[in-house]
Amino acid sequence: MAALDQVQIKKLTKRYGSERALGGVSLELTAGKMCALLGHNGAGKTTLLGILSTLVRQNDGVVSYRSNGNEVTGEAVRREIGMLAHASLCYGELTAHENLELVAGLYGVDGSKAALATLLDRVGLDAKARDRVARTYSRGMLQRLALARALLTRPSLLLLDEPFTGLDRDGALALGEQLGVLRDGGAIVVVVTHDLEAIADRTDHVAILRRGQLVFEDRGSYSYEKLKDLYHSHAN
Amino acid sequence: MSVLRQAARVAWKDLRIELRSREILYTMAFFAGLLVVVYAFAFPRDERAVRGAAPGMLWVAIAFAGTIGLGRAFDRERENDTMRALLLAPVPRLAVFLGKAISIALLVLAVAAVCTPLLVLFLGAPLFTHPGPLVLVILLGVIGFSVVGSVFAATLLKVRSRDVLLPVILYPLLIPLFVAGTKTTMALISTPADFHAVWYWIQFLGIYDAVFLVLSVWTFESLVIE
Known part of the structure; x- marks a missing residue:
């Protein structure tokens, strides 16, 4: 396994028919940093995440994934990507254990009962709920399972698309804390969100998109007030 | 081996x-049972008429019931965006395609196992005269249906009008398969059975399956990536 330590995005362009979703976006993501990708709906954030996840093909531009200076491609890249989105990416008719066993099998990681139980303890999924099918879970429980799913594969590139949607305040703050732990563990974390409070003081890198263009980029930690000011002055 | 193991995991x-x-x-x-009941009331129970119509009834039931299953099986992958999770996994995307096709094939085979005896029971169709070749032709037909159907159902997953579009796109491509299935079944239940025709159409089905399997494997990844 080659953990990714750098992702270079160069002049990325994506069009859907005559609509331009991204117009020449360049960005560099590095290990141990959390990048907040901000912007209004339709700014191109989800498209950029889609391209980073290898599930959307760009029309122009290059994304290169690197590990110790070597380029990584194909399945080796996908092995390193973890995804957490508004949708749980979990099967409603399977239990928490069965969902995680499936992922462990597909990724070739330890899917033993003990390993899964430890992971579910870590994300705080109620022990009684683990043998119930996931469609009976509350939104918060489902998001904990989704987080367990993302953590199981020990990703070095974690892509998050509105992960705080539907979570209560405590749930959002707990998730924000987990993301901080991952970032401190050396992962590249990219988070697309409108919930600036949940990511305040955790981001090391802020990028703001407007109508498919990168209109602001800076590295550093940002308080909630500062993030809000930045967002309002650049995203509009 | 890894591809097959991962395909089996997806299918399981x-x-x-x-x-x-x-x-x-x-x-x-x-739905397949209901079709057979409708046929039983709509067609005369004349032996010649039944021999002529039963093969078509069988394959129409397989096609319609199969399309319902195909649509729903892929709808499940939309509910929590799990198709994205499957495509993101570090396994050959061929394994995802094969896994889906295998599970759909098994479901359609189960439906064929239900509606074939029902046709015998309700219409007195002599479908079990040569059970071996009949099982083979149904197997080949179901494999072809599942392979072609899985590619298009996966491709249309994000299209809003997929329920309407799926049969419209799928059926023209499946016409040769259903013609071959019907012709083989008809040759099997004719008296005496025309094994020359049976062998010809079985070969046709084998070639159809092989061609569409290669085409599907070749195009699946480029069709499911936006």
Whole structure:
């Protein structure tokens, strides 16, 4: 396994028919940093995440994934990507254990009962709920399972698309804390969100998109007030 | 080997979900059974007429019930965006395609196993005169249906009008397969059975399956990536 330590995005362009979703976006993501990708709906954030996840093909531009200076491609890249989105990416008719066993099998990681139980303890999924099918879970429980799913594969590139949607305040703050732990563990974390409070003081890198263009980029930690000011002055 | 093992994992996941919910299987089997009942009332129970019509009835039931199952099996992958999770996994995307096709094939085979005896029971169709070749032709037909159907159902997953578009796109491509299935079944139940024709159409089905399997494997990844 080659953990990714750098992702270079160069002049990325994506069009859907005559609509331009991204117009020449360049960005560099590095290990141990959390990048907040901000912007209004339709700014191109989800498209950029889609391209980073290898599930959307760009029309122009290059994304290169690197590990110790070597380029990584194909399945080796996908092995390193973890995804957490508004949708749980979990099967409603399977239990928490069965969902995680499936992922462990597909990724070739330890899917033993003990390993899964430890992971579910870590994300705080109620022990009684683990043998119930996931469609009976509350939104918060489902998001904990989704987080367990993302953590199981020990990703070095974690892509998050509105992960705080539907979570209560405590749930959002707990998730924000987990993301901080991952970032401190050396992962590249990219988070697309409108919930600036949940990511305040955790981001090391802020990028703001407007109508498919990168209109602001800076590295550093940002308080909630500062993030809000930045967002309002650049995203509009 | 890894591709087959991962395909089996994807297929087992689908079957496990289906064994728990039984939603697709019951719907498909009920619909296929209903078609047979309608046929039983709509067609005269004249032996010649039944021999002529029963093969078409069998394959129409397989096609319609199969399409219902196909749509629902891929709809499940939309509910929590799980198709994205499957495509993101570090396994050859061929394994995802094969896994889905295998699980759909097994469901359609189960439906064929229900509606074939029902045709015999309700219409007195002599479908079990040569059970071996009949099983082979149904197997080949179902494989072809599942392979072609899985590619298009996966491609249309994000299209809003997929329920309407799926049969419209799928059926023209499946016409040769259903013609071959019907011709083989007809040759099998004719008196005496025309094994020369049976062998010809079985070869045709084999070639159809091989060609569409290669085409599907070749195009699946480029069709499912936006």
